[in-house]
Each structure stands twice: as structure tokens, then as C-alpha cells.
Amino acid sequence: MAKWGMAVDLDRCTGCEACVTACHAENNIPTVGPEEADKGRTMHWLRIERYWEGDFPDVQLKFRPVLCQHCDNAPCEPVCPTYASYHTDEGLNAQVYNRCIGTRYCANACSYNVRVFNFFNPEWEKPLDLQLNPDVSVREVGVMEKCTFCVQRINDAKIDAKANNEDGLIVDGALQSACAQSCTAKALVFGDLEDPDSEVSRLSGSARGSKLLGELGTGPAVTYLQKESWYESGDR
């Protein structure tokens, strides 16, 4: 049984935001337009947080991609009265759109605020709708949605592995979330944490690794590898 997870190398991430649009394209995420965006109702499943440090001229800027952390002890799951939000055997923090009645409790409980809500029915002005990914359902008004670790790709990969690999297991790297696939600096690495040889397992064990808001004990499946500072030519 796999356990899906991700490693985010903040030392690689350049804030290019390819992941953000890749996520939109893969998961049929609507755009809400300026008025709604101004109200704070954009639908990004994945955002790159930026924080300033210091003042000019000694000023620094830090980027941090934040997506659903697929916590093992997810605060968002138990508060849902209809089981719309629950934890799969493979460690995915799943959202069942059909069961969601829109209490928005999960969004409050999520300390990472990575859940986005359909305040209106999504619109794709024709023929933009032709781009919609048939593997991903389109969500209606009143439904909470969030990063799924591209569960549709996971399922495709499973079928593919059953058909083509003698051991029926997914080869590390053969399966990538849309964001990881597009990530130009290879900062996002997606894979199976159960597989000790997978790159994501290797990176998650890194000394630079830490969890976002780890002190809350939510047990995220996403590990952040902290930015390093420069050391003169190779000496460590």
C-alpha cells in the first residue's frame, strides 16, 4: 500500500509559478474574475507564499509553495458532518464533492488554509470549456475543493502499472502530480513515501527537512527542505 507524499526543496524553488497554472490546467480549476478575486475568492489549490525579511538594502524575499499537506491527523477531516472529507488508505486527504454540503467547517479547521470554496457556479466562457480535463469532475456552487495530489493521475498510473509492470507496482518517477511535472527547478518531488528508495522518501529524510506548522502535530505528508545559505567553495 503506497503512501503518497511530496518534498518541496525551498533551495530550488524559484517562484516561477509554473506549478500554479499547471494545477489549474490539470484540475479544471476555474478563474473567478477580478471582482471575486478582490473579495479573496480565488480558487488556487496551490499558492506560492512570499515573505519579506529585513529592510532595504538588506532585504530578502522567501518563497514557499503551499498546497494541501495531506496531513495524517488532518484537522479538516473529523469536523465534516457528512464524511465529505476523509483520509484514504494511501494517505490522501480526500474530498468527496458529492457529499459536500458546504458547511465550510473544514476550511476553518485547516491551519494551512489550502481549501477553496465554490462561492458561485464556475464558468468557462465557450470554447474555454473544451480544455476541461475529462478525468476530473467539475465542482458546483457550494462545494469545497482542494489539492488531490492529482488522484486521477494516481489511478491512471495504477492501472498502467498493473498492465505493464510484472510486479504491478508504480515505478518511482513514472507518476507525477501536475505541479511536480512542470516544476522547472525540480523543487517539487512527488512520490510514494512507503518506498524507501523513492526520491521523495530520500528527500523527506533530509537534514534540511521540516514540516509546515509542524508544532500543530497535524502530521503533514509534505516535507519542506529549508533554504541553505552559501558556504565558500565546497567546504562544509
Place this chain on the structure above:
Amino acid sequence: MDRRQFVKASAVTGASASLAACGNPEDQFIRFISDEILPAGLAVSRRSICPLCPAGCGVEVRVMEGDIDVVRDGVAGVVKTGLAKKLEGLPAHPVNQGKLCVRGQAAIQVTYHPDRIRGPLQRTGERGSGQFEPVSWDEAIGELSSRLGALAESGGQNGLRMITRPLRSQRGFLIREFLERFGAPPAVTFDIFGDEVLRDANFQSFGVRQLPTFDIASSRYLLSFGADILGTWNSPVSQNIGYGDMRQGRPGLRGKFVQVEPRMSQTGANADQWVPARPGTEGFLALGLARAIMAAGTRAPADAGRAGALIEGWSDGLDAYTAEEVETVTGVPSRTVEQLAREFAENLPAIAVIAGAPLAHTNGMFNALAVNALNALVGSVGAGRGVGFTPQPEGLEPVQRGERTIEQLANEILESPAGAAPPVQVLLVNDTNPVFGAPPAMRVADALSGVGYIVSFGSFLDETGNLADLILPDHSFLESLVDHVPESGGGRAMASAAQRAMRPLHDTRDMADVLLEVARSLDFDEPLEWETYEDLVQTRFDTLSPPEGFDSAWIAAQFGGFWVDQSPSSPQPDPPAADIVPRAYSAPQFDGSADEFRFHFLPYVSQSFLDGSLAHLPWLQELPDVVTTAMWSSWVEINPRTAEELGVVEGDLVEVRSAHGVIQAPALIFPGIAPDVLAMPLGQGHRNFTRYASGRGANPIEVLAPMRESETGELAWAATRVNIARIEGEGGLITLAGALREDEELSR
């Protein structure tokens, strides 16, 4: 022509109106025989090339079966066909190695854009009124042919002109051939934020008129002077890939990255050290480093070769550029200068990069040459040595840009004596928008109004297309055969090509095929020898040496999406024999006096929209700019202290005034910008560019002064001084982030 009218107009040809006429397909459901049979529910992968920037990344298109509304013989219905669903990087492609940037990811919306022109249009109202009516392709092409035919008979071949964006595909070659054989002057390429200064500098220093390719992955020190290498400049994806490996790709070794710029860009945000230098003094700083390195004795002036010889005083070790002098000129502390010099010389291979604003000053050429010399000094130039040049495939070299600039063309039109026949009878506009992109001082709009007949190949009604008399909408890149010769991003000569990924959605035609058809009807003395654009590309590609296992480069290119030269890369061409003229540093000149206009004005290429050509894509409009988190708007970046002094808070509407124009935009408090600099992203401020971009934000180009780079005459777009004032009104700034800092403390 406002959106509603536009939709109306295009609708008549396109499906929607006919659908309205025949009721919606649900009511009377007619399913035509499939255009394309695909395995139901399964994805097919096809190849293409991202057209949005000159990098030319290979694209893998995920195509799946889908239904589209169509009208066949006046009957509305649906038909199954293959539809592009998602764009990914082409894994094996030498430039982007399976990765794709944010703009490339959004490129798919170009094809499905609701405001795409769905068929040929003919102007009905006043020019610029935006009133068009649909016409058939035969009429449209007939109209163009007859006008050109008339020109040819009256011997007025000179009256045909063409403006195009820089093309690195064979379309450029076709355009050249077409104009040449018609007898018209070569096309004017318009690319206001292009890199001509750097290309010229590279030609001077290294004999290659080309943008460099950087081996960032294996470098240990990366020193960038204002170059947005991780954002938009040159070949961003390949540079990002290299950057990632430079950081964490080599166990125990992590390269250092230093960025020199007065306003922290997305690239600068990733730097280990960020050094704000006064605008236009970057070259001086580079030479300061060079002097320190030479003074340290680790390197001799001669090591820089020709590149060094181009700098006055180089051979004597640049005594003028002492660290103290550098501090007074650039504002960079002498300590920092020495530290940078030491690290740059000690951590080889070290790369110095310069691009963007530093080259857009009156002394841009000097800045470029200085950095070239610095690279040469530490021996970073040459194949496999940090700074290289991607060999161009022989026989497939892209057409070099014409001598004439858009401004010269404009002047020619404007200066023609009144009453006389306009010097430009027919103007072809291909995929470029000078009315939006050229500073008002160049008076491009006025000039175009003096043109006899304007034909646009654009897919969207933009400011320039709006002035057209005839619009012959091109296919989107997914709908047509595409080819590209990357200028940089790889070690070997290469050329990409791909067949169309899907059938055209609308009644559009490939610009190249239209030109060929027109040419046929004109019967040139030496006719164009290609039936279709595909013939042309094939014949051109087949001049290349076929790789292993293929008997033609054309087949190979289509098979893999690209062709790479297998032969050992040809040596760099020798520098021009022309005698060397050493340049001396001259302080940058700015338009507007410092006391009247307090601030340097720094427009920058937007992460989302580049120069504005992508402002029509909703995904990019709603993409929070990673540094400012702003969406759907434009803004003016102000240092917090300056803002406090001016009594400006975030979101206030401010007026940016130069000697040449004034624009209004909301203020955005930006800790990473020098107190005497105001920065503003390009891209917004379109008057007329689809429902998503029209009337949104302000266009910084409108305040730019027509300053020149002294040697090349390129526009010095960073040499304008402005003033700023808070004014009444809604700023309309939309940002995603709630706080600037992670340890944000609220008022106590």
C-alpha cells in the same frame, strides 16, 4: 468595436450565431461523422512548440476525444474530434527537458480563447472604430491579391511593407522570400524589449550575434546584472533547470548566486546576495570587479582577449575603477566590491550575466561589453565553459532582423508630403502589436492611420489589429505545423518541428499558407517554389544531416519533435576582423531633470504577460504575481520609506508623470526597491485586447521617453525619470497576500 459587437461579428461565421438560429444542439441533436477517431477516454500525446517566447520549448500535448459545436451547411450539431487538454514539457527536448514555464502552461488558452477571431473580417466603419464584418476567405485573399497586384503593375512594390515579431521559424524565411520576390523592402521586426544591444555586444566581444547559453548547473558562482534569468529572459526554463541543480544538484557543493539590480525581481529574490546598484552603472561595477581581480594577480588583462581590449584602460588593469570609485559611482560599498571580486575569481566556473534594464540605458552597450570582458577575464566563455553560444543549424539559420526599425517606418510615413500618395500602400502585420508596445513618442498609431491598407494576421483584436482594414486570422500554434530554431538553451545545433496537434476550431488559415496563395496569384518573376508551408519546412529541414537511423532530418524532427546536430559542435566563429575601438565609461543619461522628476522609472517584463502579449489569458490574469501577489491589475512599486514620505499607503491611486506622458495606477508598498526608483510591470493597460485585458490597469510604456542606447540606437527604456503624486480615486489593486512578513506584528 466593443466586445459585444465583436462577438456578434465573429458569431455570424462561427458556430454560436447559427446555433442560436437553429436552437441549441440539445434540442435538435445532430452528430456529424467524427473528424478524428481517438481511443475513447484515453489520452494521446502529440508534439508541439511553445510559441509564447523565443526560447522555443518543446511541448507534449495531451489530446483527448471531445465534442465541439459545429455548423455544417447551416445545420448545427456536434462532432467528435481530438482536443488538446494539457500542455507538458517535451521530456527529451534539449531546451526544456520535460519542463514548462507558467506561460507555457497557460498557452493552451490561446487556442480556446472565447474572443479569438473566428474567420476573416473586413473593416466596415471608420478605421479604428472597430467595426468589422465577416467575409469569405476567397473574398479576403482576392482583395489582398488585387491590391498587391495593382501595386506591382504600378511599379509601387516599395509600397508593400510588413511588420512582424522576431521569428525563429521558417515563417521568417518565407516572409523574407515573399517580400524580396515581390520587390518590397524586408520586414520590420518589432520587439521593443528585445536583446539587440546584447547581441551586438556579443558580436563585438565574441563574434557571435546571439544570446548566450549558460551552463548554470555546473557553475559555482552566478553573478547577474539585472538579468531575469529565472523569470522571463532568454531561455527561462533551461536556466531554471540549471539553477536548481546548481543549488542542490551536487552533493556538498552549492553555487552562490548574486543579483545586482535596484528593484528585487523574482530572480533577485532567489539570490544569496542582493546588491542594489544605481541604474545604469552596472558596467562600472563589473569593471570594478575586473580591476580587483586583475589587481589580485590571479588573472592578467590579456586573459580577456578581444573582449577586454574593447574596454578603454583594460590593458593597464583599469586603474580608474578602484573599489572606492565604484562605491561613489554605483553606490555599492567598496567592501562588497572586493568581496564579490574575490568570490567571483575563486569560485570557478563563475558566470556573469547581464540583460534587461542595464542594457536599456544610454550606455547599455558599454555595460554589456564590460560584463563580457569580466566573463572573458575569468575564462568563462566558450563551449562547456559556463557562457557558450548554441550553434545554429547551417541552412536553417533564422532571418536576422531587418535594418529598419518601427520608428523609422513611422517617420517615413509621417514625413511624407501631404497630398502625395502614402509611401506605404499595403502593410502586413504579423503577430505583433506596435500600437500598444511602442512609446507614444514614436507616434506609431498616427503613422498607421496614414497607411493605405492594413492587413493583420492576428488571432485577436488588439490595439493594432483594431486599425486593420482586413483581418486574416492565423491558426493557433496547436492547430498548425510549427517549427523553431532555438537561439540558446542547448549545447548543440538543433531545430524543432511538429505537425498540428488538433484540427482548427474556427475558420482560420495558416499565415504562411495565405502568403503562398497570394504569391501564386501574383505570379512573381521567380515564383515561390513551395505548394504549402509544409513543403517549405520539409525542403529546408532536409538540407540538415539526418541523425542515426533516419534517412531524413524532417522525419526525425517530426518523430521526436526536434532534430539535434550529431556532428561534434562546430568551433566558435572568429571575432570580426574589424579593428577594435575601445569604449570608455560614460555616465547614463536620463530623460527629465533629477529635481523635477525625482524617481528612476523601471518598467519590467511581467512574469505573467511578458511585454503584454499574454494579457488576454485568464489564467495569467488571475495568477498572483509571485513577488507582489497582485492579480488582474497593474501597480507602481514604491519603497516603504518613500511611500511614508509621500503619504501614500498601499492601494492608493497614484499618478506617474514623465516629460512624455502620465499614467495612473495603484501604489504597492515594496520593501525590495531603492528609495529613488519606481518600478512597474508591463502587460496591462490594453485599450482593446479581449474581454479579459481590455481597459485593465495602465501601460508603463506610455510614459517612456524616446531615449536611445548611444551606440545601437535601441530604445533605452530604463532611462526615463518620473515623478509621482497621490490622487483621488479607486486604486483597484487586487492582491492575494494578507501580510508582507511572516513575523508580521499588528498594532499594539
Place this chain on the structure above:
Amino acid sequence: MNLATDSRITADLLRPLLGTSGKYYVTVGLLGAVTLMGLVAWGYQMYYGIGLTGLNSPVFWGFYLINFVFWIGISHAGTLISAILRLIDAPWRRPVTRCAEAITAFALVIGGTLPLIHLGRPWLFFYLIPFPDGRGLWPNFRSPLMWDFFAINTYLLASTLFLFLPMIPDFALIRDRATGIRRTIYGALSVGWRGTPKQWHRLESAMQIMAIAIIPVAVSVHTIVSFDFAMAVVPMWHSTVFGPYFVAGAIFSGIAGLIIAMAILRRVLRLEQYLTALHFQKLGQLLLLMSLLWGYFVFSERLTIWYGNDNHEMPVFWATFTGEYAPFFWVMVACNFVLPLILLSNQKLRTISGCVVASCGVVLGMWLERFLIVVPSLSYRQLPYTWGSYMPGWPEIAVMVSTFAAMALLYTLFVKFIPIISIWEFKDGTHPGPEPRPIAEPRTLPARGAEAAGEAL
């Protein structure tokens, strides 16, 4: 037992039922219209989407849940108080209990509706009902919202019964003097009451048991409402003090609501001799006590946060203390603490009008308290990048207004059909009441109301 007095009592307390004035219809009409407006707003919201509200990310909860907590709080006036008073057998309770219990029933109905209005997809509200879906999946009992479902419904059922049982003898009373349709209706409602010693005794022991059972339920209800917040790891929500804090606040606002209601009844129904200054004195003292208790909870809550100085919680603390939400905070403190302390701690000021003024302040203050609990905490969550703010949309305001109208409407209708003071309990007790005044009792109700009755409402 004094015939003259009792007849007088019966007459006074039945008067509102006898006749109906034009004013009454106007009042009902107006209140009904405003209530309807709220429902229309809800309809709009369902049709166009919850986006008509001012809700956003990160403030996913707003006015609807603020008012939900507010009304559930108000509901703690009646049943809880009257149950306590019954148990300690405070003689002065008798005229108060029924109008208090009525508040509970109505406030619960209103409060219980708000979470449904709050839903993104209200048409699927039945997913909350403990019943398996097509695939045999039941609701998630780990969710505080399910706890709400059970607690509120239990409390609603219990309070309704608690309100209904003591009405039976009064229904019998009306039955015996009514004719026609009224006789049938009240006859049905009085479930064959005859007033045998057995019935009287069983009724009283039933009320005793229910009083005992209903107090823990009432406490649990608002504790669970507080759990809706305390269970989430949100700055200044995740606190153990919330349970008692909310219960105290609920009783606090409940008493305030009760005092206001009683004052209005006293005026409109001319019950000056039944709801006397003494009752306001007593309730005023109770209100003062709760005010002090509330102050104690607020202090201990905020002290703990401030001292702990948790970097996730401090932004919320400062936002409410000196930041953008500070004005609300200080108004709340003034209304909930300073004002009651001044007006109620002083015998001279603790008059009827004094109590009413204090109560109005408390109702406002407690509404603000709920606002300050919901909005600032959500505005300033753990990751500063996601900070935001909130302005209500027009449907939220419309619905809020209509909840108050609905309360008034239900109450107006209630006093029209049911004696607002329990007649038999009042007679039964020994307490200040009207002087004996022999009058001729009408054996049956006049077809059209007497003029006196006409002025009654």
C-alpha cells in the same frame, strides 16, 4: 384561594385572547413582511450562490453563524432559568416562567434555521440527518456539527414539552369558556384535562423531573455550540474555557432578552400588576451576577492568551484589543460589563427601566462578542500570507433583521392564542398580585372582543 381575585386574574390574563384590534393585524403584517424578506433573501442566495454573502477565504463563517450562536444563547433565557427557579421553588417565578420558556422555543427554532441558511448547498441539508445514504453511509458523529444536531433537537423537543405541559390546565380553562371552532381546538389541546387531584399531582411531578433533566441539556447545548469553535485549531478558538464561557454568555444574554420581553409584555398587555418591579429586581440581580461572571471569563481567557504569547494567537489578540476590531471589543466591554455594573449594582438604578436599558446593552454586547469570536480569529489564521477580512453581504443583513422580526412575530402570535402568564400557577402561588375586584364573569367568550380588549393590544 379567593374567588374574586382568581376571577380577576382569569379575566386579566385571558383578555388578549378575547379581542383583536386593528393595530394587532398591522403589527403582525409588518413583522410578517420583514420575516418574509429574510426568506426571500435566502431564496436569492440559493439561486445565485452563497457568494452573495461577504464570506471569503479565510473568513468562511460570518453573520449566519454569529446569529446562530446569538439566538441559541438567547434561548437559554427561558427553559434553563424557569427550570432552576422551579427547582428552588422561587415563588416570584410563577408569572415569569411561561414567557421565558416561550422565548426558548422560538429562539431555538430561529437559531436552528440559521446553520441551514449558512450551508453552501442547503438543498442537501438532509445529509445531516442520522439516516444512511444509498450506500449505507451514515453521518460523521465525530463532527461537532452532528453534536449540534443532536443537542439542539433534544433541547428543542424538551423545551417545547416543558412549555406545553403547564399550558394544559389553561387550555382547559379556555376550552370551558370557548365556543365553536375555538372550543374544538382548545379542547384538543387540553387533552381531556379535568383537574382531578391525580392529574394535578402527576403534572407537578412531571414538571419536577423535566426541570431536573432539562438543566444539563441546556448546559450541554451551548457547550457544544462552543465546541464548534473550540474543536478547530484556530487562534483563540482552541480553548478549554469556551464551554463555560459560552454557557455563561448564553444565560447572560438570555436573561437580558427575557427582561426586554417582559417589559414589552407588561406595557402592551397591561400586566403591571403581574410582572411587577420585584420581578425585574430579581432578574436584574441575576443579570448583574452573570455580568460579573462574564467579565471573569473574558479576563481569564484574554490573560491566558496574552501571557502565553503564542505567535499564532497574538495577532488575533491585538487585532481585537488595539487593532481593526478594537472598537467592537471596547463597545462590548462597555455594554456587557460597565453598563450593567453601574445600573444594576445600585438599588436606586435597578428600576424597571434601568434593567431594560442594561439588558439592551447586554444584548448588543453579546452580539458583538459572538462577532469578535468568529471573525477576527478567522481573519488572522496561522499563515500571515492568508490573512483577510470580512464585510457582510446584503442577504446576511436581511436575514439577520428578519430573525429579530420572526422572534417578535412568533411572540405576538403566541400571546394571541395562549395566556402568557400561567393562570393556574399564578393563582396557585402566594405572591404580590392584583387586589380583589368582584366582577361578573362572562360564561362564554363574546363573539367580537370587548372595547377594553380592543385596546389590549
Place this chain on the structure above:
Amino acid sequence: MKATYALYTDPESAKQAIVALKEMGVAQSDIVIMSPEPLEAYEFDPSEQETSMRWVAVLGGGIGCVFGASLPSLTQLLWPLNTGGMPIVSIWPNLIITFEMTMLGAIVATVISLVRAARLGRRLPEFYDPQVSDNKILVGIANPSDAQLPDVEQALRGGELKTIP
């Protein structure tokens, strides 16, 4: 039916009538008493002071408790879903449901027992006089035999005598 009864305006005389009836050998259970108020101080009918309602309530609470404990646990086992890493049968939250159901059980049981014990919910028998709600106390007996009729009327003389033929 036949009935003989009297209406009294004060509890004292009513009490006397009841005593008189008892003295002439009428069983307490045959004496019909109706009052507009509890008037428990007068103990018209001492036999009614005992009741088992408390125990009914406790029983009801017990049933509610069992139901409230099993409903969440069983449904959680019926379709085990992991939420937030909590155990499938999560005791703590379930206790809340259990508590509410217990209380509900007790309350419902009380009301049911009240309805049954007080013989509520049936139609009003003919033997009833609306004057009772005019603050009169009714004392009488149903179907008196012609033999005892005079004594009964004698016993009830304190009040306004009435008969239902």
C-alpha cells in the same frame, strides 16, 4: 350517565363534603373531585401522593443511553472511515451523542408516563362541569344508587347541588 355533585367556591367546604362522603362509606376512588388549581395542601385525595414516575424516567434514560451509545459506534463500524487519524469508534465524541440521547430518553419517558398516569389524551367524559374553570371545586359521585342518593345530597349540602339525570 347519572351523577350527583356539588360545586364549592372554597376548598374548606369541599374538603368537608369529601370527608362526609367518606364517613357514609363511599370509597375514595368513587369520589370524583375536580379543582381549578392543585390545592395539594388540602389533600383531597391522599392516595395520589405516591408515584413511580421517577423510575420511569430513569428507565427511559437507560434506554436512551444504550441507543445513544450504539448508534454512533455501530454506524462507525458499519463503514469504517478514517478522519483525522481518530480511532474508528471514537469514544470521546460518541459520549456527547450518548449523553443527549440519555436525556432525551428520560424526558420522553416522563411525558409518556404522565399521559398514561393522568389518563390524558382521551375525550372529556360527560361527568364534567365547565364551572370548574370558574374557580369552583367539584365534588360528587357517578351513578349513585337510589338508596344512597339522599345521604349523598346530605353530604354535599355545603355547595351548589347539581345532578345529571
